[in-house]
Amino acid sequence: MSKILVTGATGNVGKHVVSELAEAGLDVHALVRDPSRAKLPEGVKAVRGDLTAPQTLEPALADVESVFLVWPGFAAETAAPVVEAIAKHARRVVYLSADVTELADGEEPTLFHQEVERLIRRSGIAWTFLRPVGFAANTLGWAEQIRQGVVRWPFGQASRALIHERDIAAVASHVLTSAGHNGAKYVLSGPGRLTQEEQVRIIGETVGREVRWEDLPRDVAREQLLAAWGDATFVEGALTGWESFVTSPEKVTDTVERLLGRPPLTFRQWAEDHAADFR
Known part of the structure; x- marks a missing residue:
């Protein structure tokens, strides 16, 4: 039976990938920093490793055929050795990327996910890129404000096609366990668009x-986000992205339904699944 290594195995998406693969009876190993503390489904083996310390990956990659790769933050300095280690052992990788702009021939990457995609393509390993649009789970950042009854945030009319993390995981599991996905770049979205103001109403x-x-005025939002996130470039990129969705709404794709044979989960279903997080 082919061994699958799941990184980010206790995160929003990875934990669902692990569960789906385990329920299918597959040989799934979960990469975690501390196996003694990892809470995993029965039958899943926790293996020690850290993507920010590539030298720890060799034992975890032994006899692995496929890897589900989720990056912890944006530690670009370890990307090259991590991809090299995966390509040395595994036959294919499914990478959880982002809806990034496709690079032209010879164009240098400017975004982290573009760089990792380029490294994977050049590694010689078979690959599939999952490029979700906005994550519904990012709205958990509003939880405290929702408890107080008012969400103060920029660009309420920004229209997003947010996707449930369970749908990303279901697509990842499907790709990991079926043929015909090598070289595919799947853009994943929810079933429709909602403005940020509508998202808040539905959660309420x-x-x-x-x-x-x-x-929230852009200047005020910039100041608050800079204090919270500390990275001026990241803050400015986020604000510019949200502002763009006011006039150019986020794309909606049929990829989830095409691959899974069912519609993607709605934002209301996501809110119901996470209701306890907002109470």
């Missing part, structure tokens, strides 16, 4: 609380 309805939206 789900938890039984009236929640108002107040648009």
Whole structure:
């Protein structure tokens, strides 16, 4: 039976990938920093390793055929040795990327995910890139404001096609366990668009609380996010992205339904699954 290594195995997406593969009876290993503390489904083996310390990966990659790769943050300095280690042992990798702009021939990457994709392509290993649009789980950042009844955030009319992490995991599991996906770049989205203000309303309805939206001016938002995130480039990129979705809504794709044979889960379903996080 082919061994599959899942990185990010306790994260929002990875934990669902692990569960789906385990339920299918597959030989799945979960890469974790501390196996003694990892809570994993029965039958899943925890193996020690850290993508920010590539030298720790060799034992975890022994006899592995496929890898589900999720990066912890944006530690670009370890990307090359990690990809090299994976390509040395595994036959294919499914990489959880982002909806990044395709690079032209000879064009240098400017984004982290573009760089990792380029490294994987050049490694010689078979690959599939999953490129989700906005994660529904990112709205968990509003939890405290929703408890207080008012969300103050920029660009309430930004229209997003947020995807449930369970759908990303279901696509990843499908790709890892079926043929015909080598070289594919799958852009994944939810079933439709909602503005950020509508997302807040739906979360409020789900938890039984009236929640108002107040648009935060860009300059004020920049100051607050810079204090919270500390990276001016990242903050500016986020603000520019949200602003762009006001006039050019995020794309909706049919990829989830095409691959899984069912519609993607709605944002309301996501909110119901996470209602306890907002109460």
